[in-house]
Amino acid sequence: MKGNMEKNAEATRQAVVNSVPQRGFFGHPKGLLTLFFTEFWERFSYYGMRALLLYYIYDTTMNGGLGFTQSTAVAIMSIYGSLVYMSTIIGGWLADRMLGKSRSLFYGGVLIMLGHVVLAFPGGANTLFVSMGLIIIGTGMLKPNVSSVVxxxxxxxxxxxxxGFSIFYMGINLGGFIAPLIVGTVGQKVDYHLGFSLAAVGMLAGLLVYLFTRKKYLGLAGTTVxxxxxxxxxxxxxxxxxxGTLVIAAVVAIAAWQGWLTIQSFTITISVLGVLIPIAYFTVMYRSGKTTDIERSRLLAYIPLFIAAVMFWSIQEQGSTILGVYADQRTQLDFAGFRIEPSWFQSANPLFIIVLAPIFAWIWTALGDRQPSVPVKFSFGLLFAGLSFLVILLPAHFGGGGLVSPLWLVLSYFVVVLGELCLSPVGLSTTTKLAPAAFSAQAMSLWFLAPAAAQAINALISQLYSEENEMLYFGIIGGASVALSIVLFLLAPIIRKAMKGIH
Structure with a gap:
């Protein structure tokens, strides 16, 4: 019976492959063109909005902003990022059980576009939260499924x-590189809402590409449930x-009636959930009767790697929040004869990934069996992440409190990308290898919970940042990451042994 099911699944997979034109986009299936530009425009809209959103939230109402405090704006951004990653669990489930990947990613794109459209019109804080809700759900439906269709x-x-995946991810980073330069410039120099409207146009372009090419180029890919x-x-x-909806609505109504529903209380709630959900995931998998002893050992080996990933993403994701504030308030923006917009710094990360990713791929390939083990690569990722924050201490220490050269900020982004290329590309692969077979379908959701937990933690700790204590803030977090990298490096042989043959 089991053999017949496996044969039927294999036949179905082969039928999907046969339905896709296999040559046409740089020697790859034509459907890669569809997904490349769909994801390019989706990332353009997402990163364009994100590059502008922080400044919109804490800018004065006189300048067209919402007038929130800086710390509240950073907390809102962090919670937003955490919920985006958490929502991938819902998106993956809907695709697997109800809609299929193709419809899920299309409906997700529609919700994302509507979220940007809402924000394109002035409407205050309520409009902001409605927009965020639509984009959170939409991104959760689109993000995990578009990669699976590839x-x-x-x-x-x-x-x-x-x-093929390398070409696809190049589309992601190209969209992330271009978006802050266009959306950020229009939003900060002309009008915030005009910038957000460009993000909506970007997502619309992605949907049109998908609609007009999917039947011809994607065949049956993503259509099955x-x-x-x-x-x-x-x-x-x-x-x-x-x-569940009724219970949540009742709790929200009571909280609002009693005055408990505040940004701070919501931040604390999501921060707690961001930590508890991964713990629950690990507990369920470890205690499951479907998990073998070898898989339990691998699961235990994965825990320190997951913790390392949370530490890494906590620093990396602050590149759009704390370092976004630093770019706006602590950086000399008149440089080399022209004016730099703070949002432009958000293009540094994808630009460095585009340049450095092929180099790292060549290094790992050249090293072959001599390349570092997974725990050692993770420790390198943590080391570079910590150093990226310690780099910021230098101009703060020697600059006497004045504005610093933008090159220091660019250097910080460069260093953290070195860490990202050591940790991120191997993270998902390692997750799928170490996850118990009974939970293999949920492995991608588990990996996305690392940045979700990191952003949830950031929502609390980032409120401690201020210009007066920036050396202490960057020093403690950067130093903690470096210390954890050393601990992980020393534990690498033990972790590798517990991985039971997975390298």
């Missing part, structure tokens, strides 16, 4: 697969969702 276009033994709900399950799930 994989469906290739046969399991197709040696073009890795190169891998584990559809039965009629009985559908009734049960819909009942639970309905009851």
């Amino acid at each position: 994989g469906e276009m290739y046969a399991d033994n197709d040696n073009r697969r890795d190169a 891998p584990n559809p709900l039965t009629r009985e399950e559908r009734k049960s799930i819909l009942t639970r969702i309905g009851l």
Whole structure:
């Protein structure tokens, strides 16, 4: 019975591959063109909005902003980022059980576009939160599924697969590089809402590319529902969702009535959930009767790697919050004869990834079996992340409190990208290898919970930042990351042994 199910699954996968034109986009399936530009425009809209959003939240109402305090703006941005990653759990479930990947990512794109459209019109804080809600749900539906559809276009033994993903991720980083330069410039020099409207236009462009090319280029990729709900399950799930919605609505209504529903209380709630959800994930997997002893050992080995990933993403994600504030308030923006917009610094990360990713890929390939183990690569990632914060201490120490050269900020982004290329590319692969077989479908959600937890923690700790204590702030967090990298490096042989043959 099991053998027949595996044969049927293999036949279905091969039918999907056969339905996709296999040559046409740099020697890859034509569907890669569809997904490349869909994701390019989606990332353009997301990173364009993110580059502008922080300044919009804390800028004065006289300048068209919302007038929140700086610390509140940073907390809102961090919670927003955390919920975006948490929502991928919902998006993955909807694709697997109800909609399929293709419809999920399209509906997600529509919600994202609507979120940007809402923010394109002045409406105060309520408009901001409605917009964020739409984009959070939409990104959760689109982000995990578009990558999965890329994989469906290739046969399991197709040696073009890795190169195809590299081309796809180049689209992500190109969108992330261009967006702050365009959306940020228009938003900060002309009008915030005009900038947000450009983000909406970007997502619309991605949807149009997808609509007009998916049938011809994607074939059956993303159209199947891998584990559809039965009629009985559908009734049960819909009942639970309905009851859950009513309970949440009642709690929110009571909290609002009692005056408990504040940005600070919401921040604390999401921060706690950001930590508790991964703990629950690990506990359920470890205690499951479907998890073997070898898989339990691998799961224990994954825990320090997950903690390291949370520490890394905590620093990396502050590049758009704390370093965004630093760019606006502590950096000399008149440089080399022209004016730099603070939002432009958000282009540094994707630019360095575009330049350095091929170099790192060549290094790991050249080293072959001599390349560092996964725990050692993670420790390098933490080391560079910590150093990226310690770099900021130098101009603060020697500058006497004045504005600092923008080159220091660029150097900080450069150093953290070195860490990202040591940790991020191997993170998802390692997650899928170490996850118990019974939970393999949820592995991608588990990996996304690391930046979700990091952003949830950032929502609290980033409120401690101020210009007066910036040396203490960067020093403690950067030093903690370096110290953790040393501990992880020393534990690497033990972790590798517990991985039971996974390297």
